[in-house]
Amino acid sequence: MTSHATEADLESLLHDALKSTETETHWTVDADDMWCRLTPGSATPRTQGWKLHVSATAASAPEVLARCLDVLLREESAFKFARSLEQVSALNTRATPRGSSGKFLTVYPSSDADAARIAQQLHRATAGLAGPRILSDQPYAAHSLVHYRYGAFVGRRRLSDEGLLVWYIEDPDGNPVEDKRTGQYDPPPWAVSPFPQSVPAPPRTEQAAARPVLLGGRFSVREAIRHTNKGGVYRGTDVTTGAPVVLKETRPHVEADASGCDVRDWLRAEARTLEKLRGTGLAPEPLATFEVGGHLFLAQEEVPGIPLRTWVAEHFRDAGSDQYRADALAQAVRLAELVAAAHARGCVLRDFTPGNVMVRPDGELRLIDLELAVLREDDALPTRVGTPGFSAPERLLDAPVSPTADYYSLGATICFVLAGKVPNLLAEEPADRPAEERLAAWLTACTAPLGLPAALRETVLGLMRDDPAERWDPARALAALRTTALPHPARPAAAPPPAGAAADEVDAAIDGMVEHLVDTMNPADDRRLWPVSTLAGEADPCSVQQGAAGVLAVLTRYFALTGDPRLPGLISTAGRWTAARTDTRSTRPGLHFGGRGTAWALYEAGRATDDRTLVDHALALALAPQDPTPSHDITHGSAGSGLAAAHLWHRTGDPRLAGLVTDAADRLAAAARREPAAVSWPVPAEAVSTEAGKRYLGFAHGTAGIACFLLAAAAVTERQEHMELALAAGEHLAACAVRVGDAVHWPAHTADLPTAPYWCHGSAGIGSFLVRLWQATGDDRFRDLARGAARAVVERASRAALTQCHGLAGNGDFLLDLADATGESSYRAMAEDLARLIVAERARRGSHVVFPNEYGEVSTSWSDGTAGILAFLLRIRHTEPRHWMVQQPV
Incomplete structure (x- = not known):
């Protein structure tokens, strides 16, 4: 043949x-x-x-x-x-x-x-x-x-x-x-x-690392920076000079097009660009190109410093919001100067992003990773490769090479430096709203709370116009940036849209999200009831975290609030689909990944629809024996199982559930590592061997979530030792707090640096426990720490994803908790600011409203999708308790 x-x-x-x-x-x-x-x-x-x-x-x-x-x-x-x-x-x-x-x-x-x-x-x-x-x-x-x-x-x-x-x-x-x-x-x-x-x-990786590697007869490899499908990037030494170098590798036939051009041709193009820029100080000095076994390598000088993307995260963390604003404005000027200098030397960058700029120790900027850059006298290799959010729309369609695409990327990179993020504006159907109109709405929602002047918003919008011919060039951007002054005081009061307009936008988003969940449920699919993103892994399809239970719980709440006549049948169908795939003979532990979280959702669904069969199945699932677990935490372990049992005990009064609460609390008391100044629950080696011994502090995997359960357990068991252990955990969290200005942060675990202020590991989750501990004890230190956590959440709002686990929805739920506990309307106003940020990033698709997760995908799940966002927006419009928390007696 x-x-x-x-x-x-x-x-x-x-x-x-x-x-x-x-x-x-x-x-x-x-x-x-x-x-x-x-x-x-x-x-x-x-x-x-x-x-x-x-x-x-x-x-x-x-x-x-x-x-x-x-x-x-x-x-x-x-x-x-x-x-x-x-x-x-x-x-x-x-x-x-x-x-x-x-x-x-x-x-x-x-x-x-x-x-x-x-x-x-x-x-x-x-x-x-x-x-x-x-x-x-x-x-x-x-x-x-x-x-x-x-x-x-x-x-x-x-x-x-x-x-x-x-x-x-x-x-x-x-x-x-x-x-x-x-x-x-x-x-x-x-x-x-x-x-x-x-x-x-x-050879195995550890064996390869133990032997020195000499490439091109000249360059010794010290370590790998990263490995991707196209090849590796390595740090090394030029043995002829002793100077540090970076070695970039490309493999044969990767991303090969119909003509046979592959990633090796892109590396050759980068080498030509570096040669053109030699001696300018704009980019690394090229040293050599050579082949080893068909793999092409480019050796270049190592630029000391950190990528701009890392600088944005670390400098904000270390300097605090006020100092960061001033330094970010100076950095925006340097970025515009860098692009202007490259263009002056005939170089169109085509992929200008925070990952392709190095910040040297002296603050100066250097271009790196110039594989897509084009010298004007060269023929450009055709490509649609780029960086979503930073590449101009026409650039991703392989439009002819033009510096105007770099103007767009400059605007996006300045936006990232100022706000910590570029919004992910998903495609709309129909595409009635211009992208720049949607970008303007997001910038308006985030720049006022950040204390940034309107002139910076106009600069970013000018550079990122939809029409390439209308975009500002770097010279115009520089003129605007150099005359922009930061306002005082540092955090002016936000100027939100009229309350009615903001409420209407939230209501419209809620309606569209419910439409999306109603229309995308597919009971005929045996594997997934609703579509979810699986880029970070695929969980149990019946779980809270990423399965049917999380969506079901939110739709049940929506039905209770609105009486929507479409939902009783849908809730019943979803509940029965889930019940048919859960085994009441044994379940996995944990709330978000385990069987009792699913039981919680099924019980509430059965109550809301008067479905006794569903209620009975939920209780049987909650009472089922659990698989043995060494995990202590909320998501996978004893604390999560116990918290679900506590909720169901409050709802039913069933003494068997109270026994499960007691058992979980006693297991956690026995597992606690008590020291004179701390109490913690180190990760057991048999749970996750790579995490063994780490003492996490956050809500999802650490002390805050475990202690929040113990606080709830104390109300069930009426045993002082459980309350005392929760209080000791609060004291430990207070000792671990890191203050930066008015904001209070925590590291992910005790041997780490402060992390982003989210539910899973940071201030929002820890603050959620501390405000409840304050309510239980009356100790104002815990309330004040929760206030500081709220400041950390607000300062980082523009940088966050939109979701529950590590995003604005989970952070907003914490602010609403604080508003309910203190009675202070300012925290609800902060939560409303977060809701405006979320809604500004929506995409309309017919009657549906969808949002991107952190990977740019549309997901329906609780942790990173529609359900978790909808839960928070419903609390904005209705006074409702938080999902997956037990209401404490006050």
Whole structure:
């Protein structure tokens, strides 16, 4: 069988091959958006074993497939392949995860002997064709497109100790073992390879780190800065001079286009740009380019300092908001000067971002990572690569090279320096609102609370105009920046829109979010009731954190507030979908990742809809035995299980639930590490080995959440020791507080620096406990610390994501807690400011309103999506208690 390499329809190649191959085997063909799968009727089903991967580029994929089909149809082996050239390209970008990159075609042999024989035939058939090395696998031979690894043949998943779904295989004794897909070949110890060892296995990372590496005969490698699919970036030393250097590596055939151009060509372009800028002080000095094993390296001087993105976070943390504002304005001037200087030397940057600028110890700025930069006399390599939020819209469509795209990026970078963030303005449907109008609304919502003058808002908007011809150039921006004075006092009163207008916007957002949740529920999907983002891992589909329980709880609350007639049936359907997938014989511990959090949501749903079956299932789930756990915290451990039991005890008075509360409190009392000046709950080694011994302070994983449960438990058990332990935890948190001006911060754990002020690890979560401890004890020190935590939350508002776990929704809930506890309207006003920031980042899609999570995706979940944001906005418009907190007697 033959094929033309220009053939773009991969599925047509398959159908032609099936027609022309002389075989009596019946093949089952199944396709989804990504893969086309073929299974012969003669296939022997296997759940795991040695499987083969064949790599390809978008240019070589048709020929690779054609040659592989000759082998695989004759061998009658099950296989799958990426069904389009677009999918082939997506598997081979610089951003593709290293564990999955390059895997154009996968073969599932019926036996180890078949695997060895088919691998040899595929290797011979594809010899000489182009494709990247697959990092998770072992190449069959040097420069071969054929690779192999031991792994799962069918998708079997289980919940890990961290509460995330992971793929697994079984060891010879039948025990589940995670099937890790990483950027390194790492077969399980019991798997005996049937393949010839013609290519030495790469050394383990720790072994490689122990041996000095000399590249290009001149540069010794000290450490890796990062590894990505396109290659590594390393710190090293020029052994001829002793000077520190940075070495950038690019792998063959990664992000290869139809012409064969790949990331190595981009690195050559960067080398030309650095040579053009040599001696200007704008960028690192180039030292050498050289190849090692087909990988292209660029050696350049190491620029001392930190990336601008890091400077923005660390300088704000260390200097405090007032000093930071002044320094940020000076930094904005330097940024405009830097872009102007590059343009004056004929260099268009094309990817000017906070990650591509270094801040030297003397405060001066330097450009780095200039792989997309273009010298005006050069032909630009075509690309749609860029950085969302910082690249001009036309830049991501591969518009002709123009400095006006850099103007946009300069405006976005100045925005990031001033506000700590660039908003993620998701596409709207229909796109009735211009992007600059939406940006202006967000800037208005954040600059007034930040105490920034309106002139800075106008500068950012001028640089980021939708029309490239209307954008300010760096000279105009510099003139405006140099004449801008910061107002005094440092934190002027915000000038929010009229109360009615703000309330209307919040109400419209709430309506649109409910529409989105109603329309996206899919009970026919056995795996997920609502769509969620899984970039950070996929949790139990019934959980609070990322599953149905979190969304169900918020819709139940919405129904109780509004009586929306659509919701009783939807709540009942969602509750029964969830109940059908939860086991009352045993559950996982924890509130957000565990069974009792799900029971909490199901109980409230059953009460709201008068569904006795749902209520009974919820209580059976809450009373079910829990899997053993060494975890102490709210999200995964004893404190979370106990908090859910305390809530349900208050709702039912069931003494069995009170017993569960007592058991959890006693376990935590026994696990507490008591010292003269501190009480803590170190992470046990058997919980998360990499975290063993760390003493986290925050609400999700540490002292604040555990102590908040103990405070609630004391009201159930009426045992003074539980109250005393909660108080001791409060004293420890007070001792760990870090004051920066009026703001109070905490580190994530006791050996760390102060972290961002969020629910999971920072001020918002710890403040949520301290305000309750103040209510229980009357000790004003805890109230004052909570006030300082509120200041930390407000100062960082413009920098935050929008969500519950580490964003504005969780922070706003804390401010509302403080307003309710103190009776002071100023904290509700602060929460309303946060609501305006959230609403300013909304996207309208028909009747739906959606918001981006921190990865730029739309998710419905509690922790990072619509449900958590909706819960906070409902509290803004209605006086309601906070979700997942037990109301304390005052």
